[in-house]
Amino acid sequence: MLEHLNRALEKVEEDLSAPVDTAEMARIALTSEHHLRRLFSVLAGMPLSEYVRRRRLTLAGADVLEGSDSLLEIAVRHGYGSAEAFARAFRAVHGVGPGEARRSGAVLSSQPRIRFRLTVEGSESMQYRIVDKDAFRLVGRRARVPIVHEGRNPAMEEFTRGLGREVLDRIGELSDQEPRGVLGVTAALSPDREEGSEIDYYQAAATSAPGAEGMETLEVPAGTWAVFPRSVPVAEFPQGLQRMWADAFGEWFPANPAYRAVEGPEILRVARTEDGTGADAELWLPVERV
Structure with missing residues (x-):
């Protein structure tokens, strides 16, 4: 899978000024656009769109410092419709505007080309099971919260606390199938899942009930x-x-190319242990067999 992903990334370099053809990249990578974007985001630590922007502005930075062309000519060459749009993007990546960089010989940032390689990081196996499941409902309360990839998510915590014990107990009573109990559900996710982008977050139960x-x-x-x-x-x-998400996309999917991620809600079940020292968790990700 990584070999095909590297071949797909070569398409980015063919014309960095052109819009990214994710459909063609997905075809080369032998996967779907959704799975390609999600897998790249986890492996590279940034969305595909951000990587393309940084590569584009790396080359633009060299042109700015070289100094033979006008800033507008450089902007157009690298896919920007105006000098103003180019200046904003340039400053976001390099920390200075293109005019200032040319005048002062500023130190600029450089995004190297990414190529994925397989490395062995340990011998611990990753447990999983595959479940074919009939249609069902997730019923509960919903809030719009930002994505936080690592560390506490205050908006998510505040929403859950605000529901109160009575509401959470009502949700739990609706549970009549796997995954059981009160679940943390993320939905309406963009494939790139940029830090800070908003998602729908539910405290909900998997149920056959018509609603509540x-x-x-x-x-x-x-x-x-x-x-x-x-x-x-x-x-x-x-x-x-x-x-659990990083391990699933960074380790399990590359090792199991017979499956790929599809759009849909992602479900986390967390059950505290009786002694209170931890929790038994299950992450449910929607997939399809290739």
């Missing part, structure tokens, strides 16, 4: 799920839970 007064309902079609169980010590909250 004062609750919102998310219909989930029949499909296949990859389920990743993990025991997480309380001292590793919330990073230990967040790493």
Whole structure:
């Protein structure tokens, strides 16, 4: 899979001034556009769109310092419709505007080309199971919150605290199938999942019930799920839970090319252990067989 992903990235370099053809890149990588974007984001630590922007402005920075062409000519060459748009993008990457960089010989940033390689980081196996599941509903309360990839998410915590014990108990009573209990559900995700971008976050139950007064309902079609169980010590909250996504996309999907991620809600079930020292967690990701 990584070899095909590297071939797809070569398309970016063919014409950095042109819009990224993610459909063609996905075809080369033998996967879907959604899975390509998600996999790149996890492996590279940035969205594909951000990588392309940094590569484009790396080359533009060299042209600015070289000094033979006008800033407008450089802007157009690298895909920007105006000098103003180019200046904003240039400053965001390099920390200075192109005019200032040319006058002062400023130190600029450089984004090297990315190429993925397989490295062995340990011998610990990753547990998973595949579940084919009929259509069901997620019923509960919803809020719009920003994505936080690592560390506490204050907006998510405030929303959950604000529901109160009575509401959470009502949600839990609706649970009548796997995954059981009160679930943390993320939906309406962009493929790139940029830090700070907003998502729909539910505290909800998987149920066959038609709904409940004062609750919102998310219909989930029949499909296949990859389920990743993990025991997480309380001292590793919330990073230990967040790493479940990184491990799934960074390790499991590259090692199991027979499956790829598809759009849909992503479900986290967390059950505290009786002694209170940790939790047994399950991450449910919607997938399809290739």
